[in-house]
Structure formats: C-alpha cells, structure tokens
Amino acid sequence: MHKESEIRDPLILGNKTYHDISKDVARPVEGKANKYWWVLFSLSLVLFLWGVACMAYTIGTGIGAWGLNRTVNWAWDITNFVWWIGIGHAGTLISAVLLLFRQKWRMAINRSAEAMTIFGVLQAALFPLIHMGRPWLAYYVFPIPNQFGSLWVNFNSPLLWDVFAISTYLSISVVFWYIGLIPDFAMIRDRMNATISPMKKQLYSFLSFGWSGKAKHWQRFEEVSLVLAGLATPLVFSVHSIVSMDFATSIIPGWHTTIFPPYFVLGALFSGFAMVETLLIIMRKVVSLESYITIKHIEYMNVIILLTGSLVGTAYITELFMSWYSGVEFEQYAFLNRATGPYWWAYAIMMTCNVLTPQLYWITKIRTSFVATFILSIFVNIGMWFERFVIIVTSLHRDYLPSSWTMFSPSFVDIGIFLGTIGFFFTLFLLYSRTFPVIAQAELKTILKSSGSEYKK
Amino acid sequence: MMNKNILYGIFDDEEALLSSVKEIRSNNIEIEEVFSPFPIHGLDKALGFKETRMAIMAFIYGCIGLSLGALMIYFIMIVDWPQNIGGKPNWTFYHNMPAFVPILFECTVLFAGHLMSITYLIRCGLFPGNKSDSPDVRTTDDKFLMVINTDGDTSSIKEILTKTGATEINEKDA
Numbered sequence: 001m002h003k004e005s006e007i008r009d010p011l012i013l014g015n016k017t018y019h020d021i022s023k024d025v026a027r028p029v030e031g032k033a034n035k036y037w038w039v040l041f042s043l044s045l046v047l048f049l050w051g052v053a054c055m056a057y058t059i060g061t062g063i064g065a066w067g068l069n070r071t072v073n074w075a076w077d078i079t080n081f082v083w084w085i086g087i088g089h090a091g092t093l094i095s096a097v098l099l100l101f102r103q104k105w106r107m108a109i110n111r112s113a114e115a116m117t118i119f120g121v122l123q124a125a126l127f128p129l130i131h132m133g134r135p136w137l138a139y140y141v142f143p144i145p146n147q148f149g150s151l152w153v154n155f156n157s158p159l160l161w162d163v164f165a166i167s168t169y170l171s172i173s174v175v176f177w178y179i180g181l182i183p184d185f186a187m188i189r190d191r192m193n194a195t196i197s198p199m200k201k202q203l204y205s206f207l208s209f210g211w212s213g214k215a216k217h218w219q220r221f222e223e224v225s226l227v228l229a230g231l232a233t234p235l236v237f238s239v240h241s242i243v244s245m246d247f248a249t250s251i252i253p254g255w256h257t258t259i260f261p262p263y264f265v266l267g268a269l270f271s272g273f274a275m276v277e278t279l280l281i282i283m284r285k286v287v288s289l290e291s292y293i294t295i296k297h298i299e300y301m302n303v304i305i306l307l308t309g310s311l312v313g314t315a316y317i318t319e320l321f322m323s324w325y326s327g328v329e330f331e332q333y334a335f336l337n338r339a340t341g342p343y344w345w346a347y348a349i350m351m352t353c354n355v356l357t358p359q360l361y362w363i364t365k366i367r368t369s370f371v372a373t374f375i376l377s378i379f380v381n382i383g384m385w386f387e388r389f390v391i392i393v394t395s396l397h398r399d400y401l402p403s404s405w406t407m408f409s410p411s412f413v414d415i416g417i418f419l420g421t422i423g424f425f426f427t428l429f430l431l432y433s434r435t436f437p438v439i440a441q442a443e444l445k446t447i448l449k450s451s452g453s454e455y456k457k
Numbered sequence: 458m459m460n461k462n463i464l465y466g467i468f469d470d471e472e473a474l475l476s477s478v479k480e481i482r483s484n485n486i487e488i489e490e491v492f493s494p495f496p497i498h499g500l501d502k503a504l505g506f507k508e509t510r511m512a513i514m515a516f517i518y519g520c521i522g523l524s525l526g527a528l529m530i531y532f533i534m535i536v537d538w539p540q541n542i543g544g545k546p547n548w549t550f551y552h553n554m555p556a557f558v559p560i561l562f563e564c565t566v567l568f569a570g571h572l573m574s575i576t577y578l579i580r581c582g583l584f585p586g587n588k589s590d591s592p593d594v595r596t597t598d599d600k601f602l603m604v605i606n607t608d609g610d611t612s613s614i615k616e617i618l619t620k621t622g623a624t625e626i627n628e629k630d631a
C-alpha cells in the first residue's frame with residue numbers, strides 16, 4: 001500500500017469506489033455516442049477523405065503537384081513529418097519516463113497520450129511514404145536481400161537511422177500500449193452481457209487474450225511494464241535525436257549544428273504535451289471523465305510545458321549567438337535572414353507561440369485554468385509547426401547562389417495532405433475514445449486509496 | 458472417504474486479502490490462486506512467489522538483437538559491398554562503428570521489447586481467442602478472489618476467511 005503526503009492534492013475526485021472506476025471507464029464503450037461526437041467525427045472523416053484524394057493526386061501525377069521547386073526541395077512534407085513525430089513524443093514520455101519517476105498523475109492520462117503517440121507517428125510515417133513518389137517501392141528502405149544485385153541500404157545515412165528509429169518506436173509503442181490494455185479489455189469483456197451484445201462480448205473477449213488477473217500474471221505484468229518503460233525511455237530520446245540528424249549531418253547553414261538533437265527532443269516534448277492537453281481537455285468533457293482528468297493533471301503538464309518551452313527558447317537564443325560567434329558568414333546570414341528576411345513573420349509566430357506565450361504559465365491563475373490552457377496549447381501546436389517550417393524553408397530558400405533564391409508557396413495539394421492527416425488523426429482518436437478503455441483503469445485503481453479524494457480527508 | 462472441495466473466498470478490499478493470504482499461509486494451507494482487478498503490492502511475496510525472470514530475458518534478447526544487428530551491418534557494409542560514402546572509413550567495422558551506433562541501439566530495443574512481450578504472453582497463456590478462467594467475472598472489476606483446494610475440513614478455513622474479512626465464501630465440489 002502506497003502512502004502519500006496529506007498535503008498533496010487528490011488525483012481522483014468525487015467519492016469513487018473501484019466499481020465506479022470500472023463503470024466510468026466502460027461508459028463510453030457501452031453507451032451511445034452523443035451529437036458532438038458525430039459532428040466531430042464527420043468533420044474529421046471529410047478532412048481525411050480530402051487528404052486521401054490529395055495523396056492519390058500526388059501519387060498519380062508526381063511530386064510536382066506540390067509547391068516545391070529546385071531551391072526549396074523540402075518543405076511542408078518534412079515539416080509535417082517532424083511535427084507529427086514530435087507530437088508523438090509525449091505519449092511515451094508520460095507512460096515510460098513518468099513511470100520510472102513514479103509519478104502517479106500519469107495514470108489517468110497515459111492511455112490516451114499513448115494512443116495519441118501511435119496515431120501521430122502513423123501520420124508522420126505517411127509523409128516519407130508519399131514523398132517517395134512511388135510508395136509501392138517503399139520496401140527499398142529495408143535491408144532485404146534483393147534481385148537488383150547487392151543494392152543494400154546505407155547504414156551511414158541518418159535517413160536510414162530514421163527508418164529504424166521510427167519503425168522501432170512505433171512498434172514498441174504499440175506493444176507497450178497493448179500490454180497495458182489487456183487487463184482493461186478484460187474488465188470491459190466481463191461487464192458485457194452475452195445475450196444483449198454477443199458480438200461486442202466476443203470482440204472484447206478476443207482483444208483481452210483471456211486475461212483473468214492471476215497473481216503471478218500481475219507480477220510479470222509489473223515487471224514487463226517496468227522493463228518496457230526502461231527500454232522506451234532512451235528510445236524516445238533517440239528517435240527525435242535521429243530525426244534532428246537528418247538536418248544536422250547536412251552542411252546547410254542553419255541545419256549544421258550540434259545543438260540539434262537536444263533541441264529537437266525538447267521541442268518534441270513541448271509540442272507533445274500541448275497536443276495531449278488539447279485532446280484531453282476536450283475528451284474529459286465529451287466522455288465525462290472530469291473526476292479523473294483534473295485541473296491538477298493539467299497543471300502538472302503546464303509545468304512541463306513551461307520548462308520545455310523555456311529550454312526551447314534558450315536553444316533559439318543559443319543558436320542565434322552561436323551563428324554570430326562562429327564567424328561564418330553563411331551561418332550568420334542564414335539566421336539574419338530567418339529573423340528579418342521575407343519569412344520574418346513565420347519566425348515571429350514561432351518566437352511568440354513557443355517562447356513568449358508559454359511564459360504566462362508562471363501565473364497560477366492561467367496555469368490552473370482549463371480555458372486558458374486550451375488556448376495556449378493550440379498556440380504551442382501552431383508555434384511548433386512554424387518552428388519546423390522556419391528551420392526547413394528559411395535555410396533552403398536563399399542558398400549559395402543568389403540567382404536561384406526563391407520563395408515557397410504551398411499548392412492546394414500540400415495543404416490538402418496536411419489537413420488530411422489532421423483529419424485522419426482525429427478520426428482515429430475519436431474511434432479510439434468510443435471503443436477503448438481510455439483510462440488505464442487497473443493502474444488507476446492502485447492509487448485510489450492513496451490519491452482518491454475521499455481517502456485523503 | 459474425504460471429499461475434495463474448492464473454496465472461493467471473496468474480498469472487497471486488497472488489504473484484507475493481503476492479510477488473509479498471510480494468515481492462511483501461516484496456517485500451512487495452500488492457496489491455489491488469487492485473482493485481482495489490479496496488481497497488489499507485496500502479494501507476490503506473501504504468496505511465496507519467486508521473482509519473475511522477465512527482466513533477465515529482456516537482457517538476453519537485447520544482447521541477441523545487438524549481435525544480430527552488428528552481424529547484419531557487418532555483412533552488408535563491410536563484407537558484401539563496401540562503398541566509399543562521404544569518405545567515411547569503410548574497410549573495417551571498427552572504424553565505421555560510430556555511424557552504426559543508432560541502428561545498433563534500435564536493434565537492441567526492438568528485440569528486447571518485442572521478444573520479452575511475446576515471452577510474457579506465452580508464459581501467461583495469453584493469446585487471442587483464449588478464454589478467461591476466472592471463477593467470478595467480478596474479479597476484473599472490484600472483487601478479490603482466493604481459491605483454496607481442500608480435502609475435507611472446510612470449516613476451519615472458512616473461519617479464517619471470515620475472520621480476516623472475506624465478504625463472501627463459496628464452495629464447489631471438485
């Protein structure tokens with residue numbers, strides 16, 4: 001039995017019992033969807049279908065359908081890729097790193113954060129696939145013996161590191177998620193009435209792998225979770241470090257810096273937590289989980305956003321300083337051009353949304369307000385998208401040869417694919433919120449007596 | 458002739474169950490199984506379980522992943538088709554190693570995580586389509602259930618169960 005200081009705020013509000021937790025977690029699965037769910041779902045589905053159409057158009061006509069040109073040959077696709085991967089980082093941080101640190105507040109939010117991770121990484125994986133132009137040849141990226149002679153992949157290339165990092169990250173996240181889901185699927189299975197909904201009962205019976213909650217199984221479960229957390233923690237840091245090396249190992253001014261790996265990892269955590277907040281503030285209302293996802297959880301996440309936001313800000317300033325201090329003319333121009341060139345507005349949005357507005361979280365009133373947090377989390381999402389856009393496009397659009405300097409403007413296909421991935425992401429998340437146990441209820445029950453409000457009186 | 462019985466002691470509270478487990482085991486009565494809706498801290502020790510070897514397996518699997526990854530890269534980059542890429546040393550594995558570290562790490566994690574999870578599922582007999590063998594569906598919700606096999610005298614065990622806080626005791630012929 002865990003003991004906890006009395007002055008700590010409760011994490012589970014309302015006088016809940018174990019049975020209440022089961023009931024509340026199973027409610028969205030057992031009940032019918034409300035009006036708002038259908039509205040959001042239809043909207044997401046429409047966006048998703050529009051995205052599919054734009055992807056089909058790209059694959060049918062070629063990458064020329066995008067706004068790319070010979071100077072700016074990487075733009076929205078890689079921006080979106082890095083943005084989605086970054087969003088994917090908070091899930092593993094919450095479920096793995098916070099598990100190692102024994103942070104109990106992770107328990108109410110880790111399931112959804114990990115769902116967000118998996119869905120985010122799926123969106124990210126779409127972009128390299130589409131950018132290949134001929135996605136049916138995607139297996140070329142894997143080290144498989146082939147009939148084209150010894151046409152092996154290049155293990156010196158960060159792009160190949162990316163293939164390994166992201167596929168490992170995605171599959172380990174799915175496994176970690178599913179190991180935790182098995183007992184919760186079993187709980188839903190055991191609540192289902194076989195005569196009223198035989199199909200559903202069978203489905204959850206299938207998904208729960210015959211889990212029954214034996215003592216030995218729980219012992220193994222805890223050890224496996226701990227080891228997976230231990231494996232996922234360095235993994236999550238490695239993934240975005242490797243993504244940053246896609247840029248850092250090149251010799252483009254503005255990309256060729258050693259600060260990139262930590263800077264990208266922090267940015268990823270920053271944007272990931274913001275997206276978790278955006279999703280959870282809506283979800284707690286839509287599926288009535290106000291007792292479990294409380295303002296305390298939001299405040300803890302805001303503190304992390306404040307910390308990572310400030311560190312990201314420090315990285316921006318360090319980058320500026322180092323470009324001046326390096327004495328390299330091209331490096332200096334790249335940064336001067338970022339801040340004052342034709343893309344100054346993108347730089348300004350990035351600075352405002354990532355460095356300035358998160359500082360508002362120093363104020364307790366803002367840090368502990370759902371409305372303010374929701375608005376600021378959207379700001380962070382926007383700011384982090386622009387960060388990647390600034391890094392990628394401003395470094396490319398004015399290259400070594402002034403005659404080839406140009407600007408980038410996205411075509412409707414670029415925009416359509418980006419909107420499509422947002423639609424796809426929300427479609428998956430909305431489906432998840434109606435069919436999965438959105439809170440890790442078995443874990444949550446272990447802290448009811450130490451962190452439930454009626455036990456803390 | 459002794460008749461074999463199965464006793465189900467059902468508890469509402471994990472602390473009551475834990476103290477009951479200790480009490481019963483100190484009376485030299487064997488507990489067949491305990492079902493609970495969530496992991497109970499200290500229950501494995503109270504039941505006298507050995508430590509699980511999942512972590513050791515993960516370490517072994519990680520070593521396998523690292524070795525296989527190294528072997529794959531060695532074969533592809535050094536033996537089968539060495540290429541001069543950006544002037545990086547390409548004739549020995551040792552000199553080219555720094556560039557291989559990320560993928561060696563990913564291979565280690567990939568093997569350790571997946572094979573350990575598969576081992577866990579196999580050791581616990583969890584697979585799609587398997588049926589739960591819990592005697593009471595409430596054990597995934599809010600009830601804690603203890604299974605005791607007896608031959609003959611159930612009254613003394615029932616007494617201990619009641620004394621230690623069991624809210625329900627069911628009996629079944631084996």
